Amino acid sequence: MIVFILFFSTFASGLSFTNYNFKRKNNFPVVGIVSTPCDDTFNTTGARSYIAASYVKFLESGGIRVVPILYNYTYEEIDFLMSKINGVYLIGGKTKLTSVIDGQEYWHEYLNKSAYIVNKVIEKNRNGEYFPYVGVCMGAQLLHIALTEHCECAMQYTDALNFRSNLMFTDSVPKSRLFGNADPRMLYEMAYKNITYQNHKYGFYPSLYTDNPKVSSMLRPLAVSYDRLGVLNVVISEGIDIPFYATMIHPEKPAYEWFSLKINHNITAIEVGHYFATFYATEFGKNTNTFGNYTEYQKYSILNHQVYYLHRPLEQAYLFF
Numbered sequence: 096m097i098v099f100i101l102f103f104s105t106f107a108s109g110l111s112f113t114n115y116n117f118k119r120k121n122n123f124p125v126v127g128i129v130s131t132p133c134d135d136t137f138n139t140t141g142a143r144s145y146i147a148a149s150y151v152k153f154l155e156s157g158g159i160r161v162v163p164i165l166y167n168y169t170y171e172e173i174d175f176l177m178s179k180i181n182g183v184y185l186i187g188g189k190t191k192l193t194s195v196i197d198g199q200e201y202w203h204e205y206l207n208k209s210a211y212i213v214n215k216v217i218e219k220n221r222n223g224e225y226f227p228y229v230g231v232c233m234g235a236q237l238l239h240i241a242l243t244e245h246c247e248c249a250m251q252y253t254d255a256l257n258f259r260s261n262l263m264f265t266d267s268v269p270k271s272r273l274f275g276n277a278d279p280r281m282l283y284e285m286a287y288k289n290i291t292y293q294n295h296k297y298g299f300y301p302s303l304y305t306d307n308p309k310v311s312s313m314l315r316p317l318a319v320s321y322d323r324l325g326v327l328n329v330v331i332s333e334g335i336d337i338p339f340y341a342t343m344i345h346p347e348k349p350a351y352e353w354f355s356l357k358i359n360h361n362i363t364a365i366e367v368g369h370y371f372a373t374f375y376a377t378e379f380g381k382n383t384n385t386f387g388n389y390t391e392y393q394k395y396s397i398l399n400h401q402v403y404y405l406h407r408p409l410e411q412a413y414l415f416f
């Protein structure tokens with residue numbers, strides 16, 4: 096993995112990084128977000144699971160509609176929804192994925208369902224259906240856990256809670272789907288202007304993508320960054336044959352989250368978010384699944400649920416009781 100240097104300069108304002116040079120089959124993408132168990136965050140509200148509204152607003156800003164996939168849905172319900180939607184978006188959050196009782200390790204139902212979804216995504220794509228999986232933060236961790244069949248080696252301690260940093264791009268970027276058509280000025284801003292935000296304790300070391308065949312055969316790293324202790328981590332990767340996207344940076348936060356003072360809200364940070372939202376919309380738009388009619392979609396839309404104004408630690412969240 097070679098990290099390359101960008102020579103492009105940039106202008107301060109009026110930027111638009113959006114690239115429209117893509118083929119789309121479907122201008123009505125609908126995406127599933129798996130809800131996060133409330134065992135840590137919002138555990139006092141009595142809600143069983145939640146979805147931070149920022150992820151929903153972020154996807155909506157790209158022209159994507161959202162249906163919730165509650166993590167406790169049955170496998171049949173998940174199969175049904177995955178036959179109607181155009182991809183899945185696995186989000187960040189904080190939850191205990193495993194517990195040890197009497198020396199025996201148990202997987203949280205949320206971990207089981209996420210791993211099931213990852214394997215289903217692989218199966219669909221291998222059967223010729225283009226079905227993207229995007230994982231942000233814990234959603235990226237869940238992807239790595241599932242691909243390695245829950246190997247301890249998948250994630251390593253990193254000091255990147257509430258952390259802003261610069262990125263370094265790898266030599267896979269020019270031929271990548273995610274950044275292959277990106278405006279070099281955007282990569283320059285991400286590389287040098289300290290606009291990307293991370294908030295996690297467990298990341299991925301570059302060696303995972305060279306030494307572990309289960310990972311190296313599936314994902315290629317696109318960007319790395321140092322954590323607070325100077326440890327190098329892979330923060331953006333994409334699937335080689337399968338449309339997986341995994342980011343430890345949060346493209347949705349600059350426009351929609353205000354509690355942490357570390358989040359950069361300047362115009363370039365917002366434009367980077369727009370780039371990701373419209374890129375993902377185009378990826379989801381390559382899938383042609385449909386609910387068939389509006390009434391059928393409407394039954395499952397996240398807009399049936401109430402959104403709560405909280406500010407801390409998230410501006411708004413959908414709570415599922």
Ligand SMILES: *[C@@H]1O[C@H](CO)[C@@H](O)[C@H](O)[C@H]1NC(C)=O
Pocket residue numbers: 107108288289290359361362363364
């Ligand atoms: C965005 O924020 C970064 C870091 O504070 C700064 O270096 C950059 O110039 C800002 N860009 C704009 C367009 O304000």
Ligand SMILES: *[C@@H]1O[C@H](CO)[C@@H](O)[C@H](O)[C@H]1NC(C)=O
Pocket residue numbers: 134135136138139
């Ligand atoms: C909620 O989670 C926090 C953080 O893990 C913990 O300190 C607290 O005891 C939990 N509260 C309940 C009611 O479970």
Ligand SMILES: *[C@@H]1O[C@H](CO)[C@@H](O)[C@H](O)[C@H]1NC(C)=O
Pocket residue numbers: 202203204207
């Ligand atoms: C998770 O999956 C494991 C093995 O596939 C199974 O033994 C366990 O019962 C499942 N746990 C839950 C909560 O579904």
Ligand SMILES: *[C@@H]1O[C@H](CO)[C@@H](O)[C@H](O)[C@H]1NC(C)=O
Pocket residue numbers: 259260261289357
């Ligand atoms: C990035 O910005 C944060 C927040 O202002 C600051 O703490 C950090 O030192 C900056 N890092 C770099 C590499 O400029």
Ligand SMILES: *[C@@H]1O[C@H](CO)[C@@H](O)[C@H](O)[C@H]1NC(C)=O
Pocket residue numbers: 386387388390391
């Ligand atoms: C919408 O689709 C559902 C499920 O396929 C079907 O049962 C229903 O009759 C359709 N409604 C209309 C108005 O076409």
Ligand SMILES: *[C@@H]1O[C@H](CO)[C@@H](O)[C@H](O)[C@H]1NC(C)=O
Pocket residue numbers: 143144165167168169415416
């Ligand atoms: C899942 O949890 C919700 C509450 O969040 C509940 O209404 C629903 O019945 C549960 N579904 C299953 C299959 O357990």
